[in-house]
Amino acid sequence: MIVDAHYHLYWDDSDPMDFLMGCARVGARRFSKNTPEPMNAEQLLQMQLPILADESGDKLVQLMDESGIDKTLLLPLDYWYWFETSQNTQPYDIMKKNEIYATAAKNHEGRLYSLFGIDPRRKKSVSAFEKAVSKWDMKGLKLHPTTRYYPDDPVCYPLYEKALELQVPILIHSGNQPAPMPAKYSEPKYIDTVAADFPELKIVVAHIGHGWWRQTLDLASMKPNMYVDFSGWQGVYQNDPAYVASVLRSAIDTLGPWRVLFGSDGALLNVIMPLPEWVDSIKNINSVGNAKFSNEELEIILGKAAIHLFGL
Ligand SMILES: [Zn+2]
Numbered sequence: 001m002i003v004d005a006h007y008h009l010y011w012d013d014s015d016p017m018d019f020l021m022g023c024a025r026v027g028a029r030r031f032s033k034n035t036p037e038p039m040n041a042e043q044l045l046q047m048q049l050p051i052l053a054d055e056s057g058d059k060l061v062q063l064m065d066e067s068g069i070d071k072t073l074l075l076p077l078d079y080w081y082w083f084e085t086s087q088n089t090q091p092y093d094i095m096k097k098n099e100i101y102a103t104a105a106k107n108h109e110g111r112l113y114s115l116f117g118i119d120p121r122r123k124k125s126v127s128a129f130e131k132a133v134s135k136w137d138m139k140g141l142k143l144h145p146t147t148r149y150y151p152d153d154p155v156c157y158p159l160y161e162k163a164l165e166l167q168v169p170i171l172i173h174s175g176n177q178p179a180p181m182p183a184k185y186s187e188p189k190y191i192d193t194v195a196a197d198f199p200e201l202k203i204v205v206a207h208i209g210h211g212w213w214r215q216t217l218d219l220a221s222m223k224p225n226m227y228v229d230f231s232g233w234q235g236v237y238q239n240d241p242a243y244v245a246s247v248l249r250s251a252i253d254t255l256g257p258w259r260v261l262f263g264s265d266g267a268l269l270n271v272i273m274p275l276p277e278w279v280d281s282i283k284n285i286n287s288v289g290n291a292k293f294s295n296e297e298l299e300i301i302l303g304k305a306a307i308h309l310f311g312l
Pocket residue numbers: 006007008075265
């Protein structure tokens with residue numbers, strides 16, 4: 001059983017264009033690494049948008065079939081609040097976006113599941129979260145603090161209390177992030193404060209904190225309620241597969257396999273590496289480098305851990 005525990009759907013107006021352009025700039029620079037100036041990011045974006053567009057989750061399920069993925073956990077992003085309040089963009093209906101995610105999960109029962117995503121600074125975020133879990137069967141909460149709030153800001157705490165009450169996990173982005181979002185708000189040490197204040201709340205540190213992975217593992221070694229997903233490591237894997245294997249080995253050695261979750265961070269990351277290739281890379285991780293993994297460990301990190309944690 002393979003579970004992708006970190007995936008985002010995109011469609012027209014699902015996310016601010018500035019964010020997508022930021023991602024396109026990263027891709028453009030990567031695809032033209034060896035030239036003095038990057039390829040045209042705008043062109044790359046316009047080429048990719050129709051390929052990525054998938055409001056229903058139908059394309060994703062087809063891709064899961066091609067990749068051998070049984071279940072995917074969807075994470076709605078709310079970058080909009082920051083754009084609305086600081087960049088004068090039109091107010092965005094974040095509940096509508098979450099409902100689209102919930103509908104995709106409902107229409108693909110047993111294949112797609114979704115967390116609820118909201119900026120904690122929005123009014124009524126707590127009651128909205130409660131509705132999402134009780135009425136839409138959403139499996140927990142996703143926060144993306146790179147829209148300039150810290151995860152240990154008191155404004156977030158009512159959501160954590162509600163997650164505890166509803167007995168669902170939360171997942172917080174941690175690590176690098178394209179412009180116009182700064183990464184610093186998502187440093188693992190701010191998530192550690194949450195884990196300290198809510199020792200019974202299960203908290204996934206997304207991406208193992210990317211380059212902060214040592215900090216994440218060190219902090220999580222003292223906070224048994226901290227989990228990690230290793231989505232978004234495809235680019236690093238392409239550069240140095242053995243290094244990724246050694247990071248994964250450290251994660252399992254430090255936390256045990258049940259707190260380490262496979263993920264892709266698609267659909268955007270599929271542009272860097274096709275999803276079937278990422279799944280195969282992890283399935284065959286024993287073929288690169290010196291780090292070795294038992295079949296049992298691979299079965300747990302590739303699926304069983306996410307099924308257990310999120311009750312899929
Ligand atoms: Zn993500």
